[in-house]
Amino acid sequence: MTNALAGRKALVIGVANDKSIAWGIASALRAAGAELAITYLNPKAEPHVRPLAEKLDARIVAPLDVARPDDEDALFNKIATEWDRLDVVVHSIAYAPRDDLHGRVIDSTAEGFGLAMDVSVHSFARLCRRAEPLMRAGGSCLTVSYYGAEKVISTYNMMGPVKAALEATARELASELGPSGVRVNVLSPGAMATRAAGGIAEFDAMLEATIERSPMGRLASIEDVGATAAFLASDGARSITGETIHVDAGYHIMG
Template sequence: MTLPTVKAKLLEGKKGLIVGIANDSSIAWGCARAFHALGAEVAVTYLNDKAKRFVEPLAQEVEAPIFMPMDVGVPGQLEAVFDRIGETWGELDYLVHSIAFSPRDTLQGRVTDAPLDGFLKTMEVSCWSFIRMGHLAEPLMKNGGALFTMTYYGSQMVVENYNIMGVAKAALESAVRYMAAELGPKGIRVHAISPGPLATRAASGIPEFDELLGKAASKAPTRELVSIDDVGAATAFLAHDAARLITGQTLYVDGGYHIID
């Protein structure tokens, strides 16, 4: 999917943070591009100095007024980003959380054999960081807003080689529901977006991922793979005020693949 030229700036005036851009094939980049195309302001973070040189040109492309490092494993970095948002904008309308991580030995091993340190690191980055971002975003969403995170079908069904990440994504989807219930009275919606398989850097750590892509393309009702722009457009739609009464959902953007046995 190629984003069409948008004449109506449907998200003009909205200000948001997008976390998880690593390069131009990242899901988070598809989201940043969609929000920017619809007129929203976009703050962007990068993981570390090594990642900065790949992310900085993309941040410039979406005219990001805030561009900062954020590694949720480094004490204080996450809080510093939200402090900067408060100082620069004083408010926040949307947040896109598109990060996940598991140590290679934990990810590639059996769930039954997961070591405690690997399990905790997987949950910290892949689940708890979204909860923490929701906590920091809440006081900035003075007029309501929308929180988004990225999940995958392996949270609901056993997907070969997805392993411990399936456990983390199941916890993440549950967190979405509880956060939606807690934040709903303040007009804050919370969603998990579940794309079909995508050839991203994060997916490269999953063994036999090419076979999974082929299976998705052949079995999905639409007979095509999802793109980062498809995911971005769907996420941006849910950030619009027209979707203000939709919350707590896991939205599949996968060509219908999840409905096929």
């Protein structure tokens, strides 16, 4: 994939540390030649993210809390001013209030469910909408899901229906943006030890079960996800859109 993305401009949202899926994706995009814009959630997160962004020579490093429209405005104004185009968007964020996430879906609050849907799902639609006018030559929009969107994972709880909504939303966006040459796809990694996953109840047991069930007897890595993302952002995937691509060492095929 060397230089497959040379000259491309890529926005990556969700880098938290060097164990995050977004970091694996950002690293792979950069290795393929893309120029990067990387966001951090807030001032508390900035000292952890900025050194990573600088390691990848990110041209733009900016705050983005998707619950704050002003942050979105400022970010895309900066991209339009400095680049005047955008080729790739990577959305690798999700959130649910802890009490709602750890409880039964049937007991979840309307407020908690709504917040999870806004941050985890509708934010992707908003980012694609803002990116569309900058993708004048077409582009690739990617988001990140999990097998719990398809089947019940006992400890995944609220995030199951939320990720299912994300995958359905991505298909709709693929249909709507296709005429503009913008492709929309979903990466569905297997369970892996990221900071975000630490909020899921009994996560260590989930990792062990994933290894046991996988045909390859191992977990996928953030590097594996990054390599797949770089392919989907490249011209080699120019006819792939609306898909959910599993990067899970075969976990999802097992009954």
